[in-house]
Amino acid sequence: MRDNPVFSSQSGSADSALSTNKVLRNTYMMLAMTMMVSAITAGLSMWMNVGYGAGMIMMIAAIVLIWFVLPKTANSSSGIYVVFAFTALMGAALGPTLNRYLAMSNGGEIVMQALGGTALVFFSLSGYVLTTRKDFSFMGGFLMTGLVVLVMVALALMVGSMFGFHMPAASLALSAGIVLLMSGFILFDTSRIINGGETNYLMATVSLYLNIYNLFTSLLHILGVMGDD
Template sequence: MQEIYTQTRTQTGVSTNRVLKNTYMLLAMTMGVSAVACAISMAIGLGHGVALMMNLAAIGIVWFVLPKTANSASGIYVVFGFTALLGASLGPTINHYLQMTNGSQIVMQALAGTALVFFGLSGYVLTTKKDFSFMRGFLVTGLIVVVLCALALVVAGFFGVNIAGVHLALSAAIVFLMSGFILYDTSRIINGGETNYVMATVSLYLNIYNLFVSLLHLIGATSND
């Protein structure tokens, strides 16, 4: 019995390490794809309307296409298409901040902050092997609240209502929420809760993407420009 238990535990450990390795490899490649797509978007001066359509297309892919392809080789190409769309949709936003006097500094600070948070939190989980599954209820509830608030702001803006400071507070909430999701999603991979590296990659990518955008808004709003 002890031998069977040891073999099972060893096999589980090998499987988890494989998922973790494949996840970070694919994540690094998707970041490269996003960066190239974003650079092209910025170079051609992509408009905000087109960027919004790309975001909607990316949401459609992650909801309807990815679940059907995540267990096949085509799932990797779907992930690349998904991250390319989101990367390209960032072009107008980054161009907006680059037009500020200290725009380059704002973007670099957002990138540095994103990298610091991601590697710091992921490194903590990888080192301690701590299980953060207990955060699931809190994170899901927080995500629902953030989405509802964002929709409310869109509707309010449509009617010309603009509440000072709300957008800034929402961005701050997203930063904390995505930080929690980084802990949670990395923990799921480490502890065998997520065995599909394609889905794991998408989860971590979305955490990083939303973290970067929110930090960009926060730093841009508090700049001297």
């Protein structure tokens, strides 16, 4: 007896929707837990007064984890530990930066404004995609091009600072560009999850985490410059 084509199509769509909802639910649960882990390790890093050198080493170690280790473990339970280790290192690496801003006269206000701004942007953009279910996959090429350009600008500014050339206006423009780019990536990555483009919740978690992390640090820089007396 042949399967009813209408029934099969509806069954397949239902299975696909259930799978997508599962990935979405697991992603946001994992994202919330990794944010808590990062907050704890950032607090410990601040309390221990970790320096920028140690912070840079931890960030490099975190990058190694997601570039070389996570792709090999993303489909196993080991990947969960890799993601937690990655976010713990990223949180600890943020400690020196937070200490520097908190040392300013209005540092606490700046950090809270950056946190609030990050939350507002993330929840607004994610909520828009989840509500409309629009497909933002068309932004992929533009976002990757923008990412390459911003990385090149960041490297140029880094090399320039090593030779004594400090360009605060360019650095501020770079942070503004990162804010816009990360906002685009939030739309793009959330859209990929709900439209089936990303089926691994660990990889999805890392993508959204990096969007939030870079958005927060860039807003922190912008607010810090604007609020510096």
